[in-house]
Amino acid sequence: MAKKPTARTEFVMFDIVYEDGSQRSNRKVEASLLGGLDGDEPARAAIEEQDRLISEKSGQPPLEIKSIKRSGK
Numbered sequence: 001m002a003k004k005p006t007a008r009t010e011f012v013m014f015d016i017v018y019e020d021g022s023q024r025s026n027r028k029v030e031a032s033l034l035g036g037l038d039g040d041e042p043a044r045a046a047i048e049e050q051d052r053l054i055s056e057k058s059g060q061p062p063l064e065i066k067s068i069k070r071s072g073k
Helices: 041-058
Strands: 011-018 023-030 065-070
Touching (some): 023 041
C-alpha cells in the first residue's frame, strides 16, 4: 500500500544585517507566516526568535537586527 504524501513546508530565505555590521544569509522562515497585510514583517519576529534560541545555546547575547530582505533580491 502506498504511503500518503507528507505535508510539505515551504520556506523563504532572508539576508539579515545586524547593528554591528555583520551579516547572515539564507535564514529560513516558513512561507505560511508571510504575506497578507503585513508582508515580510512577521519574518523579523521569527528570525529574532531563532537568534534568541541560538544565543541561549552559545551563551552570547543576541545581536540587534538592522535590516531584513529576501535573499536574491
